[in-house]
Amino acid sequence: MPIEERLGSFIKRAEQALQGAKNATLKHEGVTVPQYAALYVLSENPGISAAELARRCGVTPPTMNTILNNMRDRGLIERTPHAWHRNVLETSLTDEGRRVMYAADARAVKVERALADEFTDAERKSLMDMLARATTLLDSVRPEG
Template sequence: MSRWPEGESQTPVDSEIDRDVCHLVHSFTHRLDVHVRRVSEQLGLTPTQVIALRELSEPITARELAVRMTCEPSNATFVLDKLEAQGLIERTPHPTDRRAKRIELTPAGQDSRAAVLAKLGTGSPLTSLSDTQQRELRDLLRMLVTTVETDSTEQDS
């Protein structure tokens, strides 16, 4: 199965472009990190709690949250323990998997998530892009990440 659209092939990367892209991605990631840290300070949360609340758009398992947060399940569990102690989430039985618990926002957690989303949306490095540009950037990054994951999986086989 080819990762490239029909009629297209993988293009060698110019070293200058590679260097520029790496630098720009690093700089952009740093700006996003600074933004998340500011939001976390304003809301009295840790940066990882901000990310967890952003990702809890519906009830999910801790394992699913770890995937969304790109962290180890034990890290997600640690963050969830803190959010539970603050009354922002509750763990409920999973409807189809007796071994798993679903993570659900409490009413206070829903309020906190709304505040997180509002603050993250204000002053984000992405606000300088139009809606269309934001979607295009997301789609390009998704394609690159998927390609890297596919290459990594193929090399592991």
Template sequence: MIVQVSYSRRVRNDDEGPVAADALSRVTWALRRAEWAVQARKEQRLRPLGMAAAQYSLLISVHTDPGLTGAELARRLNVTPQAVASQVARLEERGLLERRAHPRHRHIQELHLTDAGREALGLADAVIVDIEERIAEELGPEQAAQLTALLDQVADVVREA
């Protein structure tokens, strides 16, 4: 039996299973289902470009903030430094990224896009824009704007929690 405490909090009685019957219809699961669907589409559409969605995220982060270090990038992308190092090595081998010595700290290396990296990012971003336009087209401009605002609000609420 679930006792309704408020819109967002429910209390369980001990005679039930480990989760409420509505566990998969919660807001967090709806967010996760949307994330999985978007991520799968990004992977599918970026694959012909020889790029993974994680690499796109890394490249756009470096483009937006040139000179990031691997540690800063790991924090920004919410992944381990080892995961960033692995992706950086792959992208560097392909000539899309380069490491440069930090101007004041010789042991720190900054990441920068190469010309080939900027070109690859442009192609990948066109794929992402196409996915986003499809979503916005289906929702319509008003609902797309509302969804963006609601997702920003969710991010703010979770950060404050």
């Protein structure tokens, strides 16, 4: 199958361009896209476990632990033992973490708005629907294990 017919190549290039644009704009706040994603999810879900945070951010648990350790070292988050499950650490934003998240989010939203503005409302909805269909299909054909 020629490369110009492989949808995966186009999706990957678009994803890489989006990540590159977000990384460049988030650099000003001193966070990476994965760190920003974690801060964003934490802002909506204080106390979430690292395993659940990893799932929601689309990274592996070991990767999330590295992200969390780096953010803890910067004073952006705090991790405290769960009240009932002492082996589970609850993660929440510090005041500095909230400040960085809001500043980073304002920058990320500019990238998202620029991307959305490239399309008409109908095109944007169609693209979102097509990507959702692609995701559903790809999840269904993924080998188990």
